[in-house]
Amino acid sequence: MPSASSRAAERPARDPSATSCRKAQGVAAQGVAVVSACASEFGEEFCGDLRRLMEWRRDVRRFRIDPVDEVVLRAALDAFDLAPSVGNSQPWRLVRVESAQARRMVRESFERCNAEALAATDPARADLYARLKLSGLREAPVQLAVFCDAATDQGHGLGSRTMPEALVHSVSGAVALFALCARAHGLGVGWVSILDPDEVTAALDVPADWTLVSYLCIGYPCEADDVPELERAGWQSRKATSLLMR
Numbered sequence: 001m002p003s004a005s006s007r008a009a010e011r012p013a014r015d016p017s018a019t020s021c022r023k024a025q026g027v028a029a030q031g032v033a034v035v036s037a038c039a040s041e042f043g044e045e046f047c048g049d050l051r052r053l054m055e056w057r058r059d060v061r062r063f064r065i066d067p068v069d070e071v072v073l074r075a076a077l078d079a080f081d082l083a084p085s086v087g088n089s090q091p092w093r094l095v096r097v098e099s100a101q102a103r104r105m106v107r108e109s110f111e112r113c114n115a116e117a118l119a120a121t122d123p124a125r126a127d128l129y130a131r132l133k134l135s136g137l138r139e140a141p142v143q144l145a146v147f148c149d150a151a152t153d154q155g156h157g158l159g160s161r162t163m164p165e166a167l168v169h170s171v172s173g174a175v176a177l178f179a180l181c182a183r184a185h186g187l188g189v190g191w192v193s194i195l196d197p198d199e200v201t202a203a204l205d206v207p208a209d210w211t212l213v214s215y216l217c218i219g220y221p222c223e224a225d226d227v228p229e230l231e232r233a234g235w236q237s238r239k240a241t242s243l244l245m246r
Contacts (some may be wrong), residue, residue: 060188089155
């Protein structure tokens with residue numbers, strides 16, 4: 001039988017910030033105003049860098065033709081392994097689109113859907129819409145289709161029985177983390193949604209019950225900017241998020 005000292009050595013080190021947080025919560029419960037130690041666990045410099053990363057993460061549609069370093073891509077993809085998901089279900093399914101035929105079918109789907117969207121656009125904005133570059137499907141060296149597998153056994157249905165859409169939301173959250181991680185490694189990510197999901201599913205020959213959540217164009221961006229391209233083009237500016245109180 002292992003000794004008490006050996007068992008103690010096997011236990012992971014306790015996170016001091018967690019203890020500080022519990023202490024702070026306990027004081028707060030007694031009605032004393034405190035600032036949780038968790039708020040400064042990473043330090044002001046880290047928080048500032050994180051904010052700058054979010055500011056400089058842009059939806060990219062213009063890519064250099066340089067091939068993406070596989071080590072860099074793998075490091076960015078690790079974000080999926082760290083992403084939260086309902087019930088720890090990890091319902092994302094990633095398909096790297098490499099074949100010329102599959103890419104051509106995806107482009108054709110985009111072109112059809114984009115033409116339909118242009119035809120349905122308010123005439124006052126149609127000219128502006130037509131000038132927008134809405135995908136990097138021809139240039140992006142790496143393309144990734146991200147699906148949601150709602151039939152997964154992982155997670156045992158925890159948290160998704162009453163809100164099954166939480167599975168798709170989990171995939172979207174993982175994609176957002178991937179986009180941030182990719183930007184930190186010098187890559188740009190463009191999320192293409194002007195596609196027919198059924199056409200993409202057929203083009204990639206994946207299970208019909210998988211739901212397409214995003215089609216990502218990935219590569220080194222031609223430019224960097226902290227202002228969204230659609231805002232610079234005059235399509236839509238950002239608005240401050242409001243908080244409702246009930």
